[in-house]
Amino acid sequence: MPIRLDPNLLPSLLTSIQQTLQNETTASQELATGRSVSQLSDNPAAAAALVSNFNQSSADDQYIQNAATLQARFQTADASLSNVVTVLTRAITLGTEGANGTLNAGDRQAIAGEVKGLISQSLGLANTTYQGAYLFAGTAVNTQPFVQDPVTGVVTYTGNATTTSVQIENGTQLGENVPGSQLFQNASGGVFTSLQDLYTSLQSGNGIGAAVTEVQSALTQLSTNRVFYGNALNQISLSDNFLSQDKLDLSSQENTLVGANPAAAASEFSQAQTANQELLAATAKVLNLPTLFTYLPV
Amino acid sequence: MGGLSASLNIALQSLLAQQDGISIASNNIANVNTPGYSRQVANLVETPPVQFGHSLFGTGVELQSVTSLRDSVLDLRVNQETQQQGQLNAFIGGGQQIQALFNQTSGTGLQGPLTAFFNSLSQLASNPSDINTRQGVLTAAQNLASAFNQTSANLATQQRNTDLSLTQTVSQVNSLTTQIATVNGQVSAATGAGQNAGPLIDQRQQLLNQLSNLVDISEINAGHGSLTVTTTSGTPLVVAKQSFALSTQASANGLQDVYSQGADITSSITSGQLAGEIQIRDQEIPSIQNSLDTLAFSLANAVNTQSAAGTDLNGNAGGNFFVPPAAQAGAASSLAVAITDPAKIAAGQDGSPGDNANANALLALQNQNIVGGQTPLTYYSNTIYKIGNDLASAQANEQSGSTVLQQLQNLQGGVSGVDINEEAANLIRYQTAYEASARVSAVIDSLLQTTINTFTP
Numbered sequence: 001m002p003i004r005l006d007p008n009l010l011p012s013l014l015t016s017i018q019q020t021l022q023n024e025t026t027a028s029q030e031l032a033t034g035r036s037v038s039q040l041s042d043n044p045a046a047a048a049a050l051v052s053n054f055n056q057s058s059a060d061d062q063y064i065q066n067a068a069t070l071q072a073r074f075q076t077a078d079a080s081l082s083n084v085v086t087v088l089t090r091a092i093t094l095g096t097e098g099a100n101g102t103l104n105a106g107d108r109q110a111i112a113g114e115v116k117g118l119i120s121q122s123l124g125l126a127n128t129t130y131q132g133a134y135l136f137a138g139t140a141v142n143t144q145p146f147v148q149d150p151v152t153g154v155v156t157y158t159g160n161a162t163t164t165s166v167q168i169e170n171g172t173q174l175g176e177n178v179p180g181s182q183l184f185q186n187a188s189g190g191v192f193t194s195l196q197d198l199y200t201s202l203q204s205g206n207g208i209g210a211a212v213t214e215v216q217s218a219l220t221q222l223s224t225n226r227v228f229y230g231n232a233l234n235q236i237s238l239s240d241n242f243l244s245q246d247k248l249d250l251s252s253q254e255n256t257l258v259g260a261n262p263a264a265a266a267s268e269f270s271q272a273q274t275a276n277q278e279l280l281a282a283t284a285k286v287l288n289l290p291t292l293f294t295y296l297p298v
Numbered sequence: 299m300g301g302l303s304a305s306l307n308i309a310l311q312s313l314l315a316q317q318d319g320i321s322i323a324s325n326n327i328a329n330v331n332t333p334g335y336s337r338q339v340a341n342l343v344e345t346p347p348v349q350f351g352h353s354l355f356g357t358g359v360e361l362q363s364v365t366s367l368r369d370s371v372l373d374l375r376v377n378q379e380t381q382q383q384g385q386l387n388a389f390i391g392g393g394q395q396i397q398a399l400f401n402q403t404s405g406t407g408l409q410g411p412l413t414a415f416f417n418s419l420s421q422l423a424s425n426p427s428d429i430n431t432r433q434g435v436l437t438a439a440q441n442l443a444s445a446f447n448q449t450s451a452n453l454a455t456q457q458r459n460t461d462l463s464l465t466q467t468v469s470q471v472n473s474l475t476t477q478i479a480t481v482n483g484q485v486s487a488a489t490g491a492g493q494n495a496g497p498l499i500d501q502r503q504q505l506l507n508q509l510s511n512l513v514d515i516s517e518i519n520a521g522h523g524s525l526t527v528t529t530t531s532g533t534p535l536v537v538a539k540q541s542f543a544l545s546t547q548a549s550a551n552g553l554q555d556v557y558s559q560g561a562d563i564t565s566s567i568t569s570g571q572l573a574g575e576i577q578i579r580d581q582e583i584p585s586i587q588n589s590l591d592t593l594a595f596s597l598a599n600a601v602n603t604q605s606a607a608g609t610d611l612n613g614n615a616g617g618n619f620f621v622p623p624a625a626q627a628g629a630a631s632s633l634a635v636a637i638t639d640p641a642k643i644a645a646g647q648d649g650s651p652g653d654n655a656n657a658n659a660l661l662a663l664q665n666q667n668i669v670g671g672q673t674p675l676t677y678y679s680n681t682i683y684k685i686g687n688d689l690a691s692a693q694a695n696e697q698s699g700s701t702v703l704q705q706l707q708n709l710q711g712g713v714s715g716v717d718i719n720e721e722a723a724n725l726i727r728y729q730t731a732y733e734a735s736a737r738v739s740a741v742i743d744s745l746l747q748t749t750i751n752t753f754t755p
Contacts (some may be wrong), residue, residue: 006711007718008330015704038404040397041693047402051679054402055413062417066424133427133652141427164654166424167661176424176654258403259345263660292722 013283020276030260037258046257052128053257056170057250060243062219064168067243070166070176072234078229080128081183081222084191085154087122088219091115091195095212098202100165105205111204120193123148123155126184126191138162145180146192155192157181168239169246174232183225186218194218302749306742308358312735315342319728323721334504336366336714338496355410366496369713373503374517376710377510379703380544381569384511386696388574389582392460393689396578396586399452400682408593408678411445414438416664422645423657427611432640443633446566446594450631453583453590460579467512467572468544468556474509475527478502482524483539489523499523509535513570533558533564553579571749582688587630589681595629596669598622605665608644608656616644616656 006012030036038049073193097103127148128135137145137159146158159180165173184191194214201211329335341360347354400407409725418431418438425431488495508525509515515535518526527536534542544563546554555564556572564580567573597621611662618636623629637643645660646653669677734751 004712004717006708007715007720008711012704012708015700024303035403037396038401040400040682040686041393041689044683044685044690047686048683050402051409051682052675054409055675057418058410058413059417064421066421069421069424129426137652139646139648139650139652139654141650141692160648160650162648162653164426164652164655165658167420167658173658177652221681292719292726295723296726 008074008282009286013279013286017142017276017279017283020272020279021097024270024276026268027265029270030265031262034260034262035258036054036260036265043120043258050259053250057247057254060247060250063167063242064243066166067240067295070168070174071233071236073130073135074229074233076128076130077177078226080125080135081226081229083224084122084125084184084222087118087125088195088215088222091118091198091215092212093203093263094118095198095208095215098198099208100213108202108205115195115199115202119153119155119192119199120148120189123197126180134159134180136183138177138179138181139164143209146184148192150296153196155196157185161242163293168236169243172239174235174239175228178219178225178228183222184218186221188217189214191218191222302358302742302746306739306746308356309735309739309742311345311358311360313739315340315359315361316728316732316735320725320732321334322364322726324717327443327718327721330716330718332372334500334507335716336368336496336500337716338366338494340523341365364494364496366494366499368496368499368503368712369710372706372710372713373506376703376706377515377517379513379699379706380507380510380715382704383696383697384496384513384571385569385574385577386692386699388571389577389692390574390689390696392456392578392582393685393692395456396453396582397685397689400685404684406449407683408442408445408449408590410675410677411438411442411673415442416661419657419661422643423654423661426645426654426657427651429611431638432611432643432645435643436635436637436640439635443620443635446630448635450587450590453587454631454670457553457579457583457587460575460583464556464572464575464579465546466552467575468546470596471509471512471535471572472541472543474505474512475535475543478505478509478527478708479536479539479541481505482536484539484735484736487524495523512572514568514691515570526561529558529563529566530568531563533561533563533566570706578729588627588680588694589677590630590695591626591628593630593669593674593677593681594633595623595626598629600666600668601665602661604656605644607647607659609645609646609649609653611651613649613651614642615641630752634737 029038037043037046037050041225094111094115098108103111105192123146126136127144133141134143134145135141137143139162140159143158145157146155147158157180161179161181163179164176166176185193186196189197194211194217197214198208198211201207319342321381322338326337329337340361342359345357345360347356349355361435381570398406402409407409415435415438418435420434421431442494446480454463467539481498485495485498488498502525506515506517508523509527513535514530516528516530516532518528520538525536526534528534528537533544535544541560545557547557547562549555553654556576557563564576567576599622602618602620602622602714605616608616610616621632621634621636623632647655647659664675667673672680
């Protein structure tokens, strides 16, 4: 005797209909959201991996934003230093003129006057601020770093020699500043002392040549240290490229982790739809199947 | 030899027996859609023959008994599988609510606030003297703290809700065991009286199946059709016609424990909805809560330690950044930012406003193994994985279990289900036999008439 089958087919059919409906919903959800993982339980490993993906992508955004701040600051610093270079070059020209023996005292006084102007100009440049912070003060950014004694005219540095660095991408630190002492001061005097010496020598007419040499050495030092900002700007733009690429990679990784395959989802959807319709048709037929009663005379 | 009147008797008995058959077929058809109904069959038997001379003569047919067709082993298997499904469904229901709290694709969870906090430190490092940037750090930290607070509070709410639903489940169990005890008494009485207890057993099986959805049970045959129902660990639920109610009592942590006759049986409940609820309430939620606490506690302490190593915008030594958590337990729900003045954030180390050395050190915490030997984010993503994986495996088990249950129910239907065609055929068989018996009695009647008329003057 064959095994008796469950005469009530409905529960199995309804379960299957529910299953196809669920497949349909899943596929259409994938198509609508573009994601194959919308809940942690859909793919726990991918959901967990997404945590670091989102974190890195967001950190990259922050690096890019930080880079913009740094870039503006570095550009301001570089522009200021470029102006100081112009000032020093002018001072050298003036000194060379002043050293010409044919000039009289009055001419030299006039030149000295211009040099005095250059001193205060370079003092202003050395005290450049960006968003209220002094750029060449080391880390003592809230205090004016270069102060001139009103009586002696001597410029002293009140900043510190601390350099800072900042992370511009994962694991890459970029030096952030050159302290004013390193830019404007050296053993033989530096920018302000040399200009002051030039001014004094022009006034007295003695030792102008030596003073010009001092200015030249200050210029060399400044130019050498100024390179830092050029390099930093360069590095920021390199890092910007890297970060943009990294974000693209992360986004493609995200897509691999949780993105839906639209073609596959569409085909799943249409398969589920077909299956659902066929099942419904079959169920309708099963429900309408004649029984023995149909053929019995009333 | 029987004689005409004996034959008439046989025909009449047959009419009665066929009528019983028709009545059973029609009852089967009537209950074709009744849940838990087991089809019945009429057991027709020959009545004892009589001997005349050397020959045995049949004396007709009678309805010996009515049997409800059921397979008690299948019933047990269905109940066992139902217990598994009850547990898994309760766990899945709870798990889905939990995972909604950690769905970063829809903007919940802690990854966003954690990342934003470290990003604000990254910004601080690039502009340590800017007061707006500093304010940004405080805002990000407050967002992080409130994300911890809210997630933890939501978990606690869900734990209380589950606790409430557990109490309701216990009262459903009690209501079912009371009904089962009553029916059990009836089954035993009917069986004792030699009656067909089939419909009562159907009812009892239906109730046992509902009970199986709620709690793990074990059924022991106590004789005379009576069942003793216990939990699988042996706590009595129904003995004969008496039921033993479960109760709930608040434990030290304010959550309800399940008691039976003064003994705490909470941990011995192994399946059914009750077990699923206990699992969510006592294992899943506390485990996630503990992960959040560990994360909040370790992060707050690490940030505070680093903060104390630095100097603020005014050159003073740094203080606590977060309010130091009193203990690891409850750290997530109580996490709070201690600083209100953005100048007090210890971004530097040399006391000057432009120094970012400590901001860099604070930022570096995100890549240090400060939480249970892992970085904060790795620890968090492992927590996420566990939440998702616990639910996913429960769902997978539920799916395969429901296939098994469906198959068992199909098998059960194969034994007990009413087949309309079969009943139609039976109906015709009985109808035909009934009509034939009626004809037989008419024939005998006519024979008797003939006999009587022949001998009547």
